[in-house]
Amino acid sequence: MKVLLVGGTGFVGHHIVHKLLERGHEVSVLARNRPATTPAAVAFHAADAQKLSDEDLDGLLAGHDGVVHAAAAAFFSPQDVDTAAFYRASNVEPVVRLLAAARRTGCDRAVLLGSYYVTLNRENPDSRLHEGSPYIQSRIEQAAWARRAAGDGMSLAVLELPYVLGATPGRPSALDPYVQQMAQGKGIVVYPGGTAVAAVSEVADATVAALDKRVDGDFPIATANISWADLLRRLAVASGHAPQRVWRLGPMETAAYFRLRNLRRRNEGVRSGFNIVKVGRLHASDMFVDTEIAGQKLGIKHADLDRAIRDTALAVSN
Template sequence: MRVLVVGASGLVGQHVVERLRDRRHEVTAVARTARPGIDRAFDATAVTEADLAGLLAGHDGVVFAAGRDDRQIPRKPSYPAFHQGNVEPVVKLLAAARKAGATSAVVLGSYYTHFDRLHPEWELAVTHPYVRSRVEQARAGREAAGPNLPVAVLELPFVFGRADGRLPNWSGGLDRWVRSRSPLFAPPGGSAATTATSVADAAVLALEERSGEDVPLVDENLTWKDLISRVATAAGHAREVHDLPAGVLRAAMHLTGLAQTLTGKQSGMNPAGLGDLMLRDLFVRHETPRAIDHAIRETFPARA
C-alpha cells in the first residue's frame, strides 16, 4: 500500500511510519513543521481539500495522527477550537481520500468516545467539548469518507513511549512531580494504558484489513496509585503513593474551573465533570494484557 500519514512527526505518528515501512508499505510523511523524515509540511487545519486531493493522488490509505489535545485550554467557548483541530481536518482529509480512490483509513482518536458509547448516561459529549469533538470527528469523518472508504477509529487511552525525543504530551508535569521531594498522592479510580508501538501495530492492522471499526486500545488497566508508583520507580524515585480522598480531588477540580472562568478560558475537559470521571475505573476489557513497564521506562527513564 501507499499510505499518507498526517502527524508523522508526533510520538505515535513516528511509530506508525516506522511500522508501515517495516511491513513494506510506501509512506508519505506529513507534519506541521519541516524536519528530517517529513516529506511535506503543512498545517492540517489550514490546508484545503483541493490541496489534499493533489497530495493523495496514488495513495491507497491514509492515517490521521494529529489533532488538538484535550489539555490545551482555549478561550471560552472552547468547542470551536476543538472542532477546528479535530473535526475539520479529518473531514477534509477523508473527503479528499475518497475522491482520490483510497481504500482504507485510520483516525487516532480518544478512549473517551468508547466510554461515551458504553455509558451514555455519563453525558461525556455534552459535558466536555473535547469529547464532543472526538465523537463528531468519527461521525463526520465517516460521512465524508462515504461507504467505499472504511474508516477505523483507534480510541487511545494514556500512551507511553518515546520516539526521536518525542514524549507523551501529558508526561512533563508527572515527570517533574515524581522526581521531586514532594509526597505522591493518588485518588481512587484508574485508566487503561497502552504504548506507542501497540498503537502503531493496531493502525497498520486496521489499514491492511480495511476494518472500519471503532477499536478501543489497551495493554494494561492501571489504578492511579499503581500508575504513579510505577512511574516513580522507573524514574529512580520509588516511594509510597498515599491515598487522595475523592473530596479533595473534586474540590481541586472545582477551583480549577473557577480559575478558568475568571480568566475567560475553557478546557476541553470540564473540570467540574473531570473530577468525577477520574474517580471511575476507566478500564477497557481485553483478553491478553501486555505489561507496559518497558514503555514506562522509556517515558520516564532513571537518570544517573
C-alpha cells in the same frame, strides 16, 4: 501500500511511520516541520493541514492507498473564543476534509486516532460525559462525521486511545509531568480510581493492522487497565525517583482538585474542554475499557507493559 500520515511526527505518529516502513510500505508525512528523527525514506510535506485547500489535499493524496490522521487534539481552548466552534474547527473539520479528499482520490482505507473518552461515554450512557464537555463532544462528532466523509467504499478504523505509554524523541507523553515531579523531588497526587493505558508500540501495531486488513469500526486500544496508585508507583520505581510526598485523594478531594486545576488554567488564559465536575468524578472511578477487542478484531498482541512504563520513565529521567 502507500500511506499518508497527518501528524506523522507526533508522539504516536513517529512509531506508526517506523512500523509502516518496517512492514515494507511507502510512507508520506504531512506536518509543519520535519524533525531530524524522520527517516530518510519518508516523503515529507511541510504544511499546516488546516490551511491547505481541497485542491492541495487532492494533490497530496493522489496515488496513495490509505491515510492516517494522527494529529493531536487540544484539551484546552482560548477563553475568548466560542469553545464549541474551536473544537469543531480543531478536531472535526480537518478530519472531514482529509477523508473527503482521500475518497475523491481513490484511497480505500483510513485510520483515525480517537479518544477513549468516547469509549467511556458510549459504554456508560447514563453518565452523559459529553454534556458540557466540548472536547468529548468534538471527538464523538469527529468519528461520526469522518465515517460519513469516508463513505461506503473506504474502510475507517477509529482507534480510541487512552493514556499512551512509551518514548518518542523530542515528544513528551501525557504522563511525563508525573515523572518530572518525581525527578524534581516534588510530591504527586494520586487519584482513587484507575485508567486504561496503551503502549505506543501497540497503537502502531493496531494502526498498521487496520490498514493492512481494511478493518472498519471503532476500537478501544488498551494494553492494560491499571489503578493510578499502581501506575505511578511503577513509574517511580522505573525512574529511580520516589516522590517526596504522595497525596492520596478520595472522591470528594479529587473533584476539588480538578476544580482547583481548572481555576489555575483560567488564570493562564485557557479554558478546559471538559465538564470539570464530570471529569473529576471520572478520575475518581475506574476508567477501564475492554482490553481484548482490538486483539480479536485486528489480530494484534498486547505489548510489554513493563517495558512501556520503563520507556516512559527513562525518557524523562535521561
